[in-house]
Amino acid sequence: MPFGIAYTLAQTPQISGKLKEVRVVGTTEANLIKAIIRSRPNTDVSQINLESERNLVLTLGIFSEVTVRLEDQPQGPVLVIEVEENPRINSVTVEGSSIASSTQWQQALASQLIEAGQPLNNTRAEEAITGIQQIYAQSGFPFEVKVALDVIDVPASSEQAENSVDLVYTVDESAPITDISYEGNTVLDQKVIDDAFLFLKDQKRFDIAAYTDTLNEIATKYRELGYRGSGVDTARTSLLDGQLNVVFKELRISALDTTAIGVSPSEFSLKVGDLFNYDVLLADIKRLSKGRDSDIGIDTIPLSTGDVRVSFRAGPPGEAGEITSLQIEGNTVVSTEEIETSLELGIGDNFTSILAQEDFNRIVELYLSKGYRIATVPSFNYLDGTYIQRVTELKIAGYEILFDKPDPKSDESTILRYLPKPGSVLNDNTLRLGLQNVIRQGAIEIQAANPVSAQNPEAPEEVIIQLSVRELPTARFQPGLVYETSATSSKFNANLEFSDSNFLGQLHSIGANLTAETSDIGFLLGASVSYSIPWLYIDQLDFKDVPTRIAASLFSNVETDQVLSSGNAVSVCLDPTKRADDSCDSAQKVLVGDYTKRDTGASLSVGRQILPFTLLNFSARGGYSEYKLEPGSSCTLNDAGELIDSNGNVVNGTDCALPQGQAIDFLPQSGLNAFVGSSLTYDNRDNANFPHSGISANVDLGVGFGSDYRSPATGEQTSYIYTPIQFGVRTYLQTSTLFPELQDPNHVMAFKVTAGHQFGADYPSSRYYIVGDSYDNDTAIRGYNRSDVDRSQTYAIGTFEYRYDFNFDSFATQTIIAYGFTDVGWASNVPGFDSYATPLLAGAGLGVQLNLGFSGINLPAIRLEYGFSANNPAGIFRFKVGPVF
Known part of the structure; x- marks a missing residue:
């Protein structure tokens, strides 16, 4: 909604003398107005410029009307400033943004005084659009995103503040991509670049996630070749009118200072003007450090021109030398042999801290490749010929579960039992597997899992895993009611079912079912109850270490309108003499009939995890099956061999069944039955x-x-x-x-x-x-x-x-x-x-x-x-x- 600015410069009578008072009416920001105007008490009235004072008040941008006048009061001249405030801001939201949360946007806009409770400043609110666009530019967007501002009146009947507005900034992060061009690349093959940008090109629209992944992929390609710091120049890359122009920044050496180490620049593989390749420089350091007892270091200073100044330094004597032995400390989950194999420095090489730093990075990458995390602050040294690398493996000190709502139903132990034990080395793969097992139970959603320092000075390697958890609805209540009518009968069926897969907050599953129905043989009741425990977590044997599932049920279930069959056929010859060899025409066949079945019994199953994602299950079920024949409509054959009902009407064979005396011969035999089975299931969905x-x-x-x-x-x-x-x-x-x-x-x-x-x-x-x-x-x-x-x-x-x-x-x-x-x-x-x-x-x-x-x-x-x-x-x-x- 637009808010115009009105002002009044009141006619000033002939008033003289010193100003006695500045009086502000219509706002709680009186002190702000008094601070910004030039007039003060004791100012000579002849020196007051009312128009100038009004303009100063207007520059605040928070008033829709301003009136400035001098009044001659008994106590002396008074400068009266009457204002009408703009509406106050009720809320500020940024919609359509993927680069920051609503809270982060609110904090960013609050720095510009665009926040709830502040008077609306139209100028500042519009200027915030530019601020939002600048944040997007700093985030790597190659084009100016479109931002629209809506100022929405809060309804007068609303419980929110009276005379207030909601500010809604809507961001359009998308832009069409019709073509992609490249400039400045001399290192990577064009096919490598084309493949990296293929998704964006095929999608034909800008997507920040895909764009960022592509930039990271390009940077990785450069880094793998040793060209650290080179890649896409996001500041110069642009997207305009569908044309994405990707500009590459390939760093070049502008200066090579080797004075400190006493080596001629000509002995280095790279010269001034060459592309900056850090791996080549490291290889030169390894070669040139041979026989030295001082540590050689390297400093690189990137310039805004895209060049790099390279200088070498030498440490005091005695800090380096030939490596005669290797020592790895602190490793428990990755073998010493495997770590030593990954190192660049080995026995016979000369120690330099910059190469030791690279070795530590390789150790971090080795741990990460196996899912483990270690402290990323390097710890290495060289002493009397021994090269030492120290590893600090992060260990889980415990878990902090943050439920999304107070008074959660779930017991924390039901989550923790699936996760790596406290004291174990943090492994992302193992933690992920445990979280998947929790999610698979269907009662818990893990929204975030973040390791944070346990703040234990005596064990800085300990971390706490913070879990953000949302409980899912698990209780199911399903009533059912069916009433069916036909020309010959009517039937009623009622069903009441309840289940809960997080019963008592223990992830136990309980189910109960009750049915009542009418049928051709009378009123029938059925019922069943079941209970299952996904992990029998008791302090016996290894039950707390190996998930063991147990489930049991009792039932007395009824199934009506079951189709009788003769062998595998549900239709047979009505004529008994032709039934055995099935020699009648299909038009003379009728349904065998229908029956009702009641199964009464119990079941028990026990399952046990034998491998990750793999469950071995044993089950047993036993009961008594009772079968009863349902009355049906019978037919006879007329002289023409046609099926007719009791009224002599010709009917289809699917409309009638065998006489009861004959159909009963096809009724299944009532009796005891049992089934014992086993199953092997693998499930990593x-x-x-x-x-x-x-x-x-x-x-x-x-x-x-x-x-x-x-x-x-x-x-x-x-x-x-x-x-x-x-x-x-x-x-x-x-x-x-x-x-x-x-x-x-x-x-x-x-x-x-x-x-x-x-x-x-x-x-x-x-x-x-x-x-x-x-x-x-x-x-x-x-x-x-x-x-x-x-x-x-x-x-x-x-x-x-x-x-x-x-x-x-x-x-x-x-x-x-x-x-x-x-x-x-x-x-x-x-x-x-x-x-x-x-x-x-x-x-x-x-x-x-x-x-x-x-x-x-x-x-x-x-x-x-x-x-x-x-x-x-x-x-x-x-x-x-x-x-x-």
Whole structure:
């Protein structure tokens, strides 16, 4: 909003004498006004220039109206200055900036008196735009960023200060890049430069992160060749009208002073005018120091012209000499032999401190290459022929956990147990691995992990790891209510589910489920409860050192409307005489029927980490399965061989089932059943809910047995045994790896291969894999109905998905993920084909995943998928619960 400046110079009556008082009206800044004007008490009134005084007040820039006048009061002349203040600043924000946080910008602008509580100074507020642009120029931006200022009135009804404004500076950090030119490069191959700037050129827009990475890459290339300090001249590089002109600065030697060491400049490899190559100078020092007992040093002074003045110095006698032995001190995690191999100076060389400094830098790089950190202040010396390098390895003294909110739910010990132990040498890789294990539990988000000095004078190598932590919503409450009606029946289903993956703040998972539904056989209740501990952290054996997972559950679950089958077929001949050899026409086939299944039992699993990211798990499950036949609509055959209902209407075979007396022969046998299995799982994914990288692989082997089976040969209940084996591999690739122009990390390609086979000849077909229309991600081929693929003993499936996470966080959503998919698979049993002589199955489609949650309660992810296949070219819609693989 614009704020104009009005002023009044009041008509001055004939007033004389000395000024008695300066009176300021309308502001709390009276002292500021009195300090800036020239008039003071006892000033002769004839010397007061009202217009000049008014102009001085106006220069303050914080008043919208100014009136200046002299009044003749009984006590004497009074100079009255009436002002109306500009609105006060309620808040100051800088939007669109990536180079500094909001707090840093507020501090920078406060130095120009642009801060909350100050009166608005229009001039100063506009001048701050130039200040922001200068900060961007100092940060390496090769163009003048666009900055827009919006002055927004704070509503009068607002709880904020009355008559105030919000200042919003909006920065546009982007600029088009249509072409890139280079000047000043003589060292690097042009292809090296082109490759470094390829991303910026292909992206066609300026990106400060990519630009900075490119500059660092160029500087590294120069440094690797010995040209330290050379690279891109950011002060002279410019981006104007889409043309990025990259200017290189290659330092040259302007002077070479060797007087102090008594060596002619001609003995050096480099001459005045040559490119400044620090590595060449170091090699010369190593060569020329032979036989000297004084330490040779080098001073380099860069000049604004792009030149470097080089001078050499010599230390007192006795500080250097031939190295007769090497000594490495303080190293515990990197061997002495490995460190000595990395050094430039060795036995027989002459010691010089400048080469020892380079050796220390090599030690730092060696430690960093292994993930370790050491103190970067060099510590070396030379004594009686012994060259000593001292290493100070940083050690973890402890952790400081900073939760984002007071009174956190999580116990700190549940985080610390996954991290390197206090007293160990700080290793970034090990710390990162521990943090990933914490994140993988799904209850904690690590926002930052920074080592800071423990401030222990007796152990300066000790550091404290400060962890900035945000707790994620882990409690899930999901009620469900379904009411279905049809021409023949109506059904009611209610479901109540609760789970929490950070129960009691211990990262324990608890789950409870209660279902109630009506069915054709009556009112049914089901329930289950489960509890799992990701790390059984007890002071016994090695349980505190090796993560051991334990989980248990009790259940009595009901499944209604399960489809009966004859072998692998869900439809059979209505005529019993033709049923055995399946000799009827397909139009005379009806559904076998439906049944209800109740599983009651318990399960227990124990898993143990055997290698990093690798878990070995053993599980056992046992229970009793009860099967009951559901009433169905029966059909008969008329004289024309057509299926008719009880009213004589011709119907389709999918609208009716076998008579109950016949269908009961196909009902699975009730009885006991059990399964004992083991699995080996490797999982180093960065995020279990939406992986961007990593691999997840598993091999599962088990044995199932029981008595809930009726032998097809004898029709009698009999025992059985079968052995399934499954494996799966899942991996992920960020799209930017293949397409650099897509730098958004939320573009991800996901790949999956799964396969399984069951060994066994005579056991319930209900134990076969459900392939195709399956809620199990490992056996799903989307775009197919359940009737398109029979239960199978063997399957193999490959899947490709392209995903994008919108990071859409609102009051009711955690995020929204969109994806396209392609499934190609094979199953051993497909209707119309002999077993194991079946064709490939392929499906493709689109899906959306909604991660819902509000008020700290995280609801299960919901997936909506629409898949197409040759069997169903019009597509099939499926609603699924659970995240993408």
